[in-house]
Amino acid sequence: MSSYRSLPQMQRLLVVALILCGLAAIATNASTINILRGKPQQQQQPIGSTSGNQTRPGTFERILIVNFENQPLQLTLLHEYFNYVAYKVGSLLGQYYAITHPSQPNYLCQIAGDYFGHNSDSNVNVNATTLVDLLEAKGLTWKSYQEDYPKANSGTGSCYVDANYQKLYYRKHNPFMTFDNIRNNPNRCRNIVSAEQLDIDIASGKLPNVMYYTPNIDNDGHNTGLNYANDWFAKWLPSKLNNPNFMRGTLIFVTFDEDDYLFENHIYAVVIGDMVKTGIEDRNTYNHYSLLRTIEENFQLGTLGRNDATANSFTSCFKNQ
Numbered sequence: 001m002s003s004y005r006s007l008p009q010m011q012r013l014l015v016v017a018l019i020l021c022g023l024a025a026i027a028t029n030a031s032t033i034n035i036l037r038g039k040p041q042q043q044q045q046p047i048g049s050t051s052g053n054q055t056r057p058g059t060f061e062r063i064l065i066v067n068f069e070n071q072p073l074q075l076t077l078l079h080e081y082f083n084y085v086a087y088k089v090g091s092l093l094g095q096y097y098a099i100t101h102p103s104q105p106n107y108l109c110q111i112a113g114d115y116f117g118h119n120s121d122s123n124v125n126v127n128a129t130t131l132v133d134l135l136e137a138k139g140l141t142w143k144s145y146q147e148d149y150p151k152a153n154s155g156t157g158s159c160y161v162d163a164n165y166q167k168l169y170y171r172k173h174n175p176f177m178t179f180d181n182i183r184n185n186p187n188r189c190r191n192i193v194s195a196e197q198l199d200i201d202i203a204s205g206k207l208p209n210v211m212y213y214t215p216n217i218d219n220d221g222h223n224t225g226l227n228y229a230n231d232w233f234a235k236w237l238p239s240k241l242n243n244p245n246f247m248r249g250t251l252i253f254v255t256f257d258e259d260d261y262l263f264e265n266h267i268y269a270v271v272i273g274d275m276v277k278t279g280i281e282d283r284n285t286y287n288h289y290s291l292l293r294t295i296e297e298n299f300q301l302g303t304l305g306r307n308d309a310t311a312n313s314f315t316s317c318f319k320n321q
Contacts, residue, residue: 053315053321054297054313054315055293055294055297055298055313055314055315055318056297056298056318056320056321057297057298057299057300058298059251059275059298059318059320060249060250060251060273060275060298061209061248061249061250062207062208062209062210062211062249062250062251063209063210063211063250063251063252063253063295063298064211064213064240064250064251064252064253065110065210065211065212065213065253065255065291066213066214066215066252066253066254066255067107067110067173067213067214067215067220067255067256067257068215068220068221068229068233068254068255068256068257068268069103069173069217069220069221069222069229069256069257069258070103070221070222070256070257070258070259070260071221071226071229071256071259071260071267071268072259072260072262072263072266072267072268073094073096073259073263073266073267073268074263074266075226075260076226076256076267076268077268078226079226079227079229079230080230080234081230081231081233081234081237082226082230082233082268085233085237085254085270085272086268086270087279087281088278088279089241089270089272089278090252090254090270090271090272090273090276090278091270091271091272091276091277091278091279091280091281091282091317092268092269092270092281092282093269093270093271093282093284093286093314093317094281094282094283095266095283095284095285095286096255096266096267096268096269096286096287096290097264097265097266097267097285097286097287098256098257098258098259098265098267098287098288099115099265099287099288099289100115100119100258100265101119101258101261101265102119102120102121102258103121103172103173103222103257103258104118104120104121104122104124104172104173104175104178105118105119105120106257106258106288107172107173107174107175107257108126108175108178109287109288109289109292109307110175110288110291110292111130111131111132111175111176111212111292112126112128112129112130112131112175112179112292112304112306113289113292113303113304113305113306113307113308113309113311114128114306114307116128121172122163122172123161123163123171123172124178125178125179125180125183126178126179126180127179127180127181128179129181129304130176130179130181130182130304131210131292131295131296131301131304132176132179132181132182132188133181133304134296134299134301134302134303134304135209135210135299135301137301138299138300138301140208140209140210140299140301141191141208141209141210142191142208142209142210142211142212143191143192143193143197143201143208143210143211143212144174144176144191144192144193144212144214145193145194145195145197145198145211145212145213145214146169146173146174146192146193146194146195146214147168147169147194147195147214147215147216147219148165148166148168148169148194148195148216149165149169149174149192149193149194149195150165150169150194151194153189153192154192154193154194154197155190155191155192155193155197156189156190157186157187157189157190158186158189159177159182159183159184159189159192160177161177161183167217168216168217168218169216169217170217173214173217173220173257174192174214176188176191176192176212177192191208195213195214195215198211198213199239202240202243202245202246205245207246207250209299210295215229215232215236218232219232219236233254237252240252241272247273247274248274249273249274250273251271251272251273251275251276252271252272252273253269253270253271253272253291254268254269254270254272255267255268255269255270255288255291256268256269269286271314271317275318275319275320276317276318276319277316277317277318277319280316280317282314282315282316282317283316284312284314284315284316285312286311286312286314287311289307289308289310289311290311290312290313290314291314292304292308292311293308293309293311293312293313294313294314296308296313297313
């Protein structure tokens with residue numbers, strides 16, 4: 001969790017006030033604004049409106065999803081590499097929101113369209129369908145790449161079900177483990193692997209349609225903060241961006257699970273890929289259900305009939321919209 005949460009409420013509010021005052025001061029300096037925001041061209045929809053369109057089928061061949069932890073958009077954009085990716089590499093989804101608090105229910109929403117009333121980070125077991133069911137019904141593939149997931153369980157068909165492993169891998173950040181029909185299914189457990197497998201799959205060219213990548217609890221900023229997460233991201237992402245075979249047809253989606261309870265769950269979300277309008281800030285309103293809906297529409301999967309069915313899918317950020 002963010003260090004802000006450990007502060008008394010009045011101190012937390014003071015921190016926010018100081019940050020906002022600093023941003024206001026920055027806004028008076030045009031040269032600094034160019035560094036902070038990169039002068040993105042905003043799409044033409046009014047703030048908070050929706051385009052009324054759907055993600056066109058076949059916009060991307062595969063998607064790589066990466067989640068960081070517990071920071072609001074406003075603070076994330078103050079960090080150099082997150083800012084650079086948002087405005088120079090991809091397209092910022094400027095009105096993207098998490099669903100609730102704490103972490104785990106937001107992860108569940110991304111793949112199941114609901115958190116089933118589980119507002120905690122404790123181990124929970126849910127009997128429900130997920131994105132996995134929709135993908136497999138269409139003959140499509142998926143993997144959950146988890147940093148510091150036990151190698152003895154990686155890809156073996158035997159899921160590691162404990163709450164954490166060596167206090168770096170955490171089940172609450174691996175939503176696939178929550179669902180009975182994944183956790184208790186050896187064939188599906190083989191698709192939950194240690195994160196090193198991603199580079200192996202990239203090198204072999206054998207990539208699943210949906211790649212769900214979770215950094216460990218240090219690299220995602222949960223225990224370490226934004227400076228640490230920013231530096232890790234700056235080391236991790238370039239090798240993917242510089243691999244044309246990987247990037248061809250791949251949509252990379254980077255977000256945070258939630259904010260730090262202080263900014264109405266307004267979080268950083270960026271899409272990257274050759275199908276994306278680089279430097280365009282998409283101001284349509286989205287949330288974690290929108291991620292799921294975008295995948296459903298792209299692969300023509302249908303819906304799970306939950307919050308995904310009515311969510312806005314990503315549109316204005318794509319070249320074909």
